[in-house]
Amino acid sequence: MSExxxxxxxxxxxxxxxxxxxxxxxxxxxxxxxxxxxxxxRDLDDSSTGRKEREDKKTYEMFEHIKNELSELKVLAQTTGFVGSNTFKEEEPSKVPQL
Incomplete structure (x- = not known):
């Protein structure tokens, strides 16, 4: 580029x-x-595919994190006996299982 x-x-x-x-x-x-x-x-680069790709990657990472957290919660619920009945009954506080 010339001066x-x-x-x-x-x-x-x-x-x-x-x-x-x-x-x-x-x-x-x-x-x-x-x-x-x-x-x-930098702005031109960000306005093209660069920013979109970064946003897509962040979104994917968030969904993966949420998926993993839900999977861990499911396992925890199954191992503690929290899951099993589809309805929740009101129980006396002393009979409610502590997590």
């Missing part, structure tokens, strides 16, 4: 002092263009 002499002017009153100072630091070190370019390239 470009174009300049952009950012006009906004919504920049916090912290953001403005960071941009000023990059501008003074003559790295503002590279910094902005890297942010835009």
């Amino acid at each position: 470009r002499q174009n300049a952009f002017t950012i006009k906004t009153n919504r920049l916090s002092d912290e953001v403005y100072n960071q941009l000023a630091t990059y501008a003074k070190s003559r790295k503002l263009g590279d910094y902005i370019s890297s942010l835009i390239l």
Whole structure:
């Protein structure tokens, strides 16, 4: 890519002092263009398949975790005798099994 002499002017009153100072630091070190370019390239990558794939992976991992937890609860319920009848009767507190 050839060296470009174009300049952009950012006009906004919504920049916090912290953001403005960071941009000023990059501008003074003559790295503002590279910094902005890297942010835009990252956004372009995220907006394509990158973000969707990460979200799909997180969703899959959550479902797997829930599935495993439910499986463990089922085993625990079976081993403690909690499962067996389809109806729950009110029992005296002393007769309710403690988990």
